[in-house]
Structures are given as structure tokens and as C-alpha cells.
Amino acid sequence: MRQLSLALRMLRKTPFVTAVAVLSLALGIGANAAIYSMFDQLLLRALPVPNAHELVSLASPGPKPGSTSCNQQGECSATFSYPMYRDLAEKQSALAGIAASRIFGASLSVDNEPSVGEGAWVSGSYFPTLGVQPALGRLLGPDDDRIPDGHDLMVISHTLWRDRFASRADVVGKSMIVNGRSMEIVGVLPESFTGTTAGSRPLVYIPLAMRWAFSTSGYKGYENRRDYSLYVFGRLKPGGTLAEAQAALNTLYQPILTEIEAPLQDGMSDATLERFKARRIELEPGARGQSRIHAEARTPLLLLFAITGTVLLIACANVANLLLARGAGRATEMGVRLALGASRGTLLRQLMTESLLLSALGGVVSLFVARWTLAGIGSLLPPEAAASMTFAVDWRVMAFAAILAVATGFVFGLYPALQGTRADLISAIRAGAGQIAGAQGSARLRNALVTVQIALSMALLASASLFVKSLSQVSKVDLGITIEDAITFSTSPARVGYDTLRSGVFNRRLEEELKSLPGVTGVTSSMVGLLAGNDWGNDVRVQGFECGPDTDCNAVYSEVGPEFFTTLGVRMVAGRDFTESDIAGATQVAVVNQRFAEKFGLGSDAVGKFMGRAGADGDSLRILIVGLVPNIAYNNVRQDEPLPVFYIPWRQNARTTFMNWYVRSSLPPEQLLPQIPALVKRLDASLPVEDLKTMPQQIRENVFLDRMISILASAFAVLATLLAAVGLYGVMAYSVTQRTREIGVRMALGADADRVQALVLRQVAWMLAIGGAVGLAAAFALGRAAQSLLFEIQPYDPVALGISTALLAVVALGAGYLPARRASRVDPMHALRYD
Structure with a gap:
């Protein structure tokens, strides 16, 4: 208790150092605890069942x-x-x-x-x-x-x-x-x-x-x-x-x-x-049960863990630097205590108690950081995914934060404690150079720590730039449809007791009612939701194409409503869109996309050819192709290659059990959205409206993983860079203080302010060059490991890496400029008397 009480007094004596250290640790530990919560829920936690x-x-x-x-x-x-x-x-x-x-x-x-x-x-x-x-x-x-x-x-x-x-x-x-x-x-x-x-x-x-x-x-x-x-x-x-x-x-x-x-x-x-x-x-x-998420979430979560772990390393380096500088300032105190008979073990315990107390305070504050980070992650997930997870700081997160706090307390506190209680301290004090000797003893380590911080920041900034550019590439994908001013939702009449006949009648009535809403300019529908991550597939038979036993004759499809392509702003390459006359009993028709025409050898002459669905139609070719459309979006924005797709009218199918609706309006979406649930409730109070949202929102949810990784990687990279800038500033400011006499001598001998500034900035440039080069190599390795998460971009993209390099250079030189400017204003006479 005596050591703890003394540690509290010593931390209170340096409130600025204590606040910076606690905040740095809280940010690093909190970010890691938040990602651990996700990692635990999705990849580690066993089912709550016996054995x-x-x-x-x-x-x-x-x-x-x-x-x-x-x-x-x-x-x-x-x-x-x-x-x-x-x-x-x-x-x-x-x-x-x-x-x-x-x-x-x-x-x-x-x-x-x-x-x-x-x-x-x-x-x-x-x-x-x-x-x-x-x-x-x-x-x-x-x-x-x-x-x-x-x-x-x-x-x-x-x-x-x-x-x-x-x-x-x-x-x-x-x-x-x-x-x-x-x-x-x-x-x-x-x-x-x-x-x-x-x-x-x-x-x-x-x-x-x-x-x-x-x-x-x-x-x-x-x-x-x-x-x-x-x-x-x-x-x-x-x-x-x-x-x-x-x-x-x-x-x-x-x-x-x-x-x-x-x-x-x-x-x-x-x-x-x-x-x-x-x-x-x-x-x-x-x-852990059975879930596709176990495989899909592993790479993104490991990546985020690597990023937040890097942030924590930078935070630890910051605190270690602060403690090294603080230890050099306390060299006289340590020397006196040794001279009075205190053992080195006693002093080590005291300094480690202070380090662990700092980490404990950082761990407590980190719980708030973890809570805010989890809330931010929850806001980036689609509602369905967010509803299946917990974004709270539970006992597992607390335990992880506590373990991390203790571990970091030892990591950043041990070397400064050893350095501050070294055996030659008493002789250094007797020589009257306690502070200078302490500074010289740890200067190389402090510079090395800052260089490491720069390298880690470079790696995170470059990685974040890659993910941001990847997201930009995703946003530029030509979906082939017009999504502005469009709303989507779904209904499932079969789930409330409708048979297929009643479902078809209800769908037609709902379509007419939607068209009658004020401002509505178009209504259509599809059985497979656009960009909802789902697909239906079927083997097909196509006129003029031979399907052998091992031939890939599969295509994905959707059953859609009248004027489907017109409502979504799709230009027909050839032929026509579906109409209200394409109903059961009429000639069965289909529209195919260009990839379908290429795969099955139809070329530009698809319209007028016949096809059939294996299983549903046997080997017969009873479906007439009446239209050819471009390769528009189907289930995912990030589609490496367009899928062969054929579309058929749902009105010609007897199994209309659920439907995705698309409503285009001249009114702002916020005015139309509340009217849709009221309309459906008026038609059938027992039928819920599902997944009501705008089409831009649907697309954001479809690429939520790209958005989440880009936003989190950028946020953590900025945080890491700021922490590194604080560390760089602290080291350079302390270095300038310790070299005050040297700077005074140089200025007395004729060095002007520009040369003094260049002297300090040269040291920053060397650390930036070494750290930046190492960081770029690390970013390239990280980008290769996460290649599956990047879209149409390579891990060595020169634009992304160039922007991150320039940004880090500006921040680092800016952090170094302030101490350099202060050094250039040193009074030579005062500096020569400085001790």
C-alpha cells in the first residue's frame, strides 16, 4: 500500500504526462477490446451447451x-x-x-x-x-x-x-x-x-x-x-x-x-x-456450431486485430518514451535513494507499480473507448447482422482489457524502470551530470521507439489507403440500374396462410395500389432481391447448344414483374421488356443478359430463340426469348465476373409465394417510406412489411464489409498517426532540451536559425525515411494477406501508397518543426549557462 500511495502522488505531480499516458493506453486497449468482442462472438465462443x-x-x-x-x-x-x-x-x-x-x-x-x-x-x-x-x-x-x-x-x-x-x-x-x-x-x-x-x-x-x-x-x-x-x-x-x-x-x-x-x-x-x-x-x-460466418469473418477480423494491435504498440512506445524522459528527470531522486540505502529491487518495484497503475487507469478508461467503438461497429452493420450480435462491454471484454492492461504495464514499464535504477546512477550524480547522463543513456532507445512508431503508422496509413481506394472502386461499379429515388421492400403472403392463387391475386392488387400512391412513377417486382446476396440457379436447355453429361449448363435466374427493366432504367439491347399480358396461359417468355447469350452461343441473335429449364420443362424448349439486356447487377456489387442470368415473368409461374418490390417516385424517399407499411396494412393487417429501405441503403448494406473495414482501418490509422506524432514531438522536444548547451555553442560560433532548424529536422527526416520504408514493406505484406478483401486494386498501388507517404511526411515534419523552431530561438548566452 505504501508503494501504491507513493505511485499515486508521483503521478499527480506530473498531470500532463499521466493524462497523455492514460489516454494513449485507453485508446489502444479499448480498440483491441472492441475487436476482441467481435472476434469472440464470431470465431471463439463455444455454444452454451454441456461439453x-x-x-x-x-x-x-x-x-x-x-x-x-x-x-x-x-x-x-x-x-x-x-x-x-x-x-x-x-x-x-x-x-x-x-x-x-x-x-x-x-x-x-x-x-x-x-x-x-x-x-x-x-x-x-x-x-x-x-x-x-x-x-x-x-x-x-x-x-x-x-x-x-x-x-x-x-x-x-x-x-x-x-x-x-x-x-x-x-x-x-x-x-x-x-x-x-x-x-x-x-x-x-x-x-x-x-x-x-x-x-x-x-x-x-x-x-x-x-x-x-x-x-x-x-x-x-x-x-x-x-x-x-x-x-x-x-x-x-x-x-x-x-x-x-x-x-x-x-x-x-x-x-x-x-x-x-x-x-x-x-x-x-x-x-x-x-x-x-x-x-x-x-x-x-x-x-462453435455451424455457420458460414466462421470462414467469412476470419480474415476481416484478423486484419482488424492486427491493426488495433499496431495501435496499441504505438501507444506503448509513446508511454515508454514518456517514462524514459521522466526517468531521466528523476535520476537525482533515484541516486539519492540508492545512496541512502534503498535497494535497486525496492526502486524497481516502485517504478513498476507506477507503470502498472498507469496501465490500470488506462484499462478502466479503455472500457468506455471499447463501448464507443462497438457502438460504431454496430452502426456499420446491416440491421439483420447487428440484431444477431451483442455490442456491449461484457465480462469477457472486461477480462480481456484487464489482461491487456497488465501486459502492457510490464511491456512499457520494465525497460524505463531498469534504466532509471541502473548501477552507475550514484557516480553520475556525483559527477554533477545526472540528468544529462540519464538522457544520453536512453536517447538511442527513444529514437528507435519513435522510428518504430513511424514504421507502424506508415503501415496502417498505407493499408487504410488501399482499403479506401478499394471502396472507391466498389462505388464506381456500373450496376446497370438506376437506384436514385427508388425504394425496396418485400412481402411474403405465403407466410400468413396465402396459397399460390391468393398470393398472385394479392401481388397484383398491391402493385396497383402502389402505382396509385402520389408521386410514384414506376413499380416493379422480383422474386430474387436485387443486390441482396441471394441467387437462384437452374440448369437450362438452349436452342443450338449441346448439354453433355459434364457440360456446365447452369444459369441463375429471377422471376420478375411487368416493366422490370424499364422501371429500373435498363436499356434493352434487343427485343422487349415484360408486359402485363405475359401471364399464365400465354406464350412462356424470357429475357436473357449478354453473359447468358455468350455462354450459350446465342450472340446478338438471342431474341427469337427458345430455351427451357431442366427439371421444370424436361428437355423441351418451350420458353421464347423476347429480350436481351446488358449485364446488370444481380446479387452482389462486388461481382468479379458477370453471371449468366435469365429472367421470366412471375405471372407465368404458379408459385408466387413471396416478392421483392421496387417503387420509384418523384418524391423524396422519406415522404414515401412511411406510406408503404400503412398501405400494406390496409390490404392485410396480418402481413408484415419486410426490409423496407431505399435502394442506395440496400447497396450500402451489400458492401458493408468494404465500408466497415475502410472506415475502421482509416480511423485506427489516423489515431495511430496522431499517437506517433505526439511521440515524435515529445522525443524531439526533449532532445532539444537536452541539447540546449550544444545548440547555444553552435549559435555562438555563427550558426543561424535556419541551420539550427535543419539540424533538428534532419534527425526527423532520418527517422521518417527509415520508418517509412519499413512501414511500406509491412503495408505491402498486409495488403497481400488481405488481397481477398481488396477490389480491383493491388497491394502495391502507387497512388494509395504515395498519398499515405505524403500524409505521414507532413504530420511527422509538422511534429518535428515545433521543437526545431523553438531550438532556433535559443539565446546563446542563456544556453551556455544551461545545466
Whole structure:
């Protein structure tokens, strides 16, 4: 306590140094703590279930002819058909449990108040395999998942129970409308369990056997072995290993592939059939659940961690410099205490206590910095992604900040403490040169620390410049559509009980009502949302193009409304747009893009040719191509190569279950946006409006990762540069103070102010040259590591690197100019008497 009390007094004696040190550390530790929070949630945190390390995820890479549907739960290679899952679940003995699930969009209605969210189809073994216990009632079990269409039961999340049922204990046994179907609530999940997919928090969990009962198209996929859409995981037996379980599962899996599924594969070449039969189940650790985010978020988060770690290193170098300068000023005090009998160990403990106290204060303030940083990150994410994460400073963030604070206290405090208690201190004081000797002893280290700060700042500035230019390249992408003054939203009539016929009638009525709104100049629609990250694909047959067994005959498509291209400002290359006469019973028509025409050998003569959809139309060519359009935006702004796309009218399809709408208006968007929910509610109060936003907002959300990395990298780079500038200024100012007598001698011998300034700035230039060169090399390496995040730009881009170099040079020379200017104004007579 005595050392702590003395440390507090010493810090209070130098309030400016203390404030700069605490603020520097708070900024560095807080930034790292915020990124750690994201890293922990997305990449580290295990599911809150017993013995999560025993969970494994199943995948089966290889040919999967038929229909493959994947989502945020994982890659398409990880999907299984329902019959295959049932075979594995009923016959396997390698795992203690095996379960399947599938995320889906849900429209929920409680007391006639509609809302939207996510749900999950789960097998009866889902909760038993996880080992989750209910907060209220019971969870779904094997007996709730045996009869197709026969279990109108569900479990709700703790969030839904709290927000929509006010945490009432009598919720068990009550009914709730999900996608138009009444379901009985049998239990409530604990607050800690939010699902097994990072980035998704289902509100309802429904037996997998009920999945196709919710289909409005009449499709039943229970027995379709060529419909891959389920994600499967399991739990190892106590003492079992991943390799043993994988070998045992494949003993069961491969005979099913060879004897049952291989004969179902029509039109497959011999080579592909052999690859199909050779598929194997691969097991991976599943403690974190199943999510595509695990792979997608790794590189961006590692990059941000590297950036914030660099900021912290610069902050530590700053504080170390401050303590070195402060230690040189306290050389007499340390020498006197040594002369009076104090041991070096006692003085080391005292100085380290001061360092750790500084870091502790910085750690406390860093929690506020972390909170603000997390709030900023949350504002950059799309609403759906932000809703699935927590942007609060929890105990994990506090623990990380505390560990980081202690570690940095040792890092920046140890050498200054050793330097300040060196063995020759008493002899230096007796010689009357305590301060000068202390300064000379640490001058090289201080200059080296500043050079390192410059190098790290250069690396961050150059990297930020690369990401900013990449974002600029993204913003220049020609989408091929006009997005200004356009609003988009979606509706899902099928989720509130509409069949396909009623859905079509409702969509036509909504289209007419939207056109009647004041200021509206155009209305159209599409089944696949523009720039929403989704796509539908289908093998096609095209007139004059031969599709062999291994030929890539796949194209993506969308079903769209009348005047789709006209409303979006797309110029037809040839042919016509869709009209209101393109309805069921009329000639089936399609519009294709130029990439489609190139891939299937149509060239500029696409209009008038025929095509068909494999599966839907067999091998027949019954769809007439009536239009050719440019390669306009489809699912992503950052599309490396245009996709082959064909468009068909949704009015000619019997499965109009949901729709994305596009409304163009002469009014400002803020005037039109509030009118749309009111309009839909007037048509059907039970139907919620989903994803209502402007098209520019849709595009910002589509490239949110580019925006987030560019903004955060730029903010942290500016912060690092300012910290480095403070460090440079401090070192040069202290150096000028220590060289006052030398400067006075030079001026007495005839040196003018310009030569004195040049003397100081020359030292800055050397540090800038060395640090800048090292920093540029580091930035190039960082850019290569993050190449996948850059768009149409190389990590050695001369413009980006040149701008960052010039910016750092201006800041560094500016920080060095002030001490140089002060040195040039030294009074020679006063300097010669300076000690």
C-alpha cells in the first residue's frame, strides 16, 4: 500500500504526462477490446451447451446433382438430403447423437400483431444431442418428429417469450401463428441459448417433420434424395475421437451412396458417377456450431486485430518514451535513494507499480473507448447482422482489457524502470551530470521507439489507403440500374396462410395500389432481391447448344414483374421488356443478359430463340426469348465476373409465394417510406412489411464489409498517426532540451536559425525515411494477406501508397518543426549557462 500511495502522488505531480499516458493506453486497449468482442462472438465462443467440445459438424463434398440449397448455416458441401439424414440417424452407432436443422424466414403473429424473424426446422434429436434444458415447459424430442405434417408443436426463444409474451409463465400450451399456421408452444429456451448458427437467432423451433407442411407449392421433399438442404451435426461418444467416428460413419454412408443413390443419378458421365460414389463424410469440430460466418469473418477480423494491435504498440512506445524522459528527470531522486540505502529491487518495484497503475487507469478508461467503438461497429452493420450480435462491454471484454492492461504495464514499464535504477546512477550524480547522463543513456532507445512508431503508422496509413481506394472502386461499379429515388421492400403472403392463387391475386392488387400512391412513377417486382446476396440457379436447355453429361449448363435466374427493366432504367439491347399480358396461359417468355447469350452461343441473335429449364420443362424448349439486356447487377456489387442470368415473368409461374418490390417516385424517399407499411396494412393487417429501405441503403448494406473495414482501418490509422506524432514531438522536444548547451555553442560560433532548424529536422527526416520504408514493406505484406478483401486494386498501388507517404511526411515534419523552431530561438548566452 505504501508503494501504491507513493505511485499515486508521483503521478499527480506530473498531470500532463499521466493524462497523455492514460489516454494513449485507453485508446489502444479499448480498440483491441472492441475487436476482441467481435472476434469472440464470431470465431471463439463455444455454444452454451454441456461439453460443447464433443460436438462435430458433418459435410460431404463432391458432386450433388439435383437441387442444392444452402444458407448462412454453411457451405453447400455441408448439406444433406432428408432421406440420407434419416438413414444416418436410424442406423449409425458411431456418435452419441446426430441431429439436423435448417434456418428459415418466419412471419409471426401474436394477438393479431404481425412481425418477422427467423425460425429453425430441427430434428427431434436436436435438443437432446445438444443437451439443452428448457427454461419453461419442455423441449422437442424424438416423439415430436416422427410423422410428416403431424406435429403442430414448437419451442420459442427466450427473446420471443420476453418481448411478445411479457415472460408470462402460462405461455406453455398457448398457440401462435407461424407462416399462417397455428402452432402450440410446448416450451421456452434458456436465455443463454440463441441457436447453433452464428449470425442467426431463431425465434421459433419447429419439428423437421413439419417442414414441407408449410410449403404452399405442394412440394413434398421427404423422400427426395436429390434435394440437399439440411445441415447435420452430432456428438462424439465419451472418449471417442473424430477420426474413429468418421471412419465408422463412412462404413454406413458409402454403401447407401453406391447401392441406393447412385442408380438415381440420370445423365451423369462415368467419371462424375465415380466421383459421386467416392464421396465421404468429413467431420469437423462443431463446438462453435455451424455457420458460414466462421470462414467469412476470419480474415476481416484478423486484419482488424492486427491493426488495433499496431495501435496499441504505438501507444506503448509513446508511454515508454514518456517514462524514459521522466526517468531521466528523476535520476537525482533515484541516486539519492540508492545512496541512502534503498535497494535497486525496492526502486524497481516502485517504478513498476507506477507503470502498472498507469496501465490500470488506462484499462478502466479503455472500457468506455471499447463501448464507443462497438457502438460504431454496430452502426456499420446491416440491421439483420447487428440484431444477431451483442455490442456491449461484457465480462469477457472486461477480462480481456484487464489482461491487456497488465501486459502492457510490464511491456512499457520494465525497460524505463531498469534504466532509471541502473548501477552507475550514484557516480553520475556525483559527477554533477545526472540528468544529462540519464538522457544520453536512453536517447538511442527513444529514437528507435519513435522510428518504430513511424514504421507502424506508415503501415496502417498505407493499408487504410488501399482499403479506401478499394471502396472507391466498389462505388464506381456500373450496376446497370438506376437506384436514385427508388425504394425496396418485400412481402411474403405465403407466410400468413396465402396459397399460390391468393398470393398472385394479392401481388397484383398491391402493385396497383402502389402505382396509385402520389408521386410514384414506376413499380416493379422480383422474386430474387436485387443486390441482396441471394441467387437462384437452374440448369437450362438452349436452342443450338449441346448439354453433355459434364457440360456446365447452369444459369441463375429471377422471376420478375411487368416493366422490370424499364422501371429500373435498363436499356434493352434487343427485343422487349415484360408486359402485363405475359401471364399464365400465354406464350412462356424470357429475357436473357449478354453473359447468358455468350455462354450459350446465342450472340446478338438471342431474341427469337427458345430455351427451357431442366427439371421444370424436361428437355423441351418451350420458353421464347423476347429480350436481351446488358449485364446488370444481380446479387452482389462486388461481382468479379458477370453471371449468366435469365429472367421470366412471375405471372407465368404458379408459385408466387413471396416478392421483392421496387417503387420509384418523384418524391423524396422519406415522404414515401412511411406510406408503404400503412398501405400494406390496409390490404392485410396480418402481413408484415419486410426490409423496407431505399435502394442506395440496400447497396450500402451489400458492401458493408468494404465500408466497415475502410472506415475502421482509416480511423485506427489516423489515431495511430496522431499517437506517433505526439511521440515524435515529445522525443524531439526533449532532445532539444537536452541539447540546449550544444545548440547555444553552435549559435555562438555563427550558426543561424535556419541551420539550427535543419539540424533538428534532419534527425526527423532520418527517422521518417527509415520508418517509412519499413512501414511500406509491412503495408505491402498486409495488403497481400488481405488481397481477398481488396477490389480491383493491388497491394502495391502507387497512388494509395504515395498519398499515405505524403500524409505521414507532413504530420511527422509538422511534429518535428515545433521543437526545431523553438531550438532556433535559443539565446546563446542563456544556453551556455544551461545545466
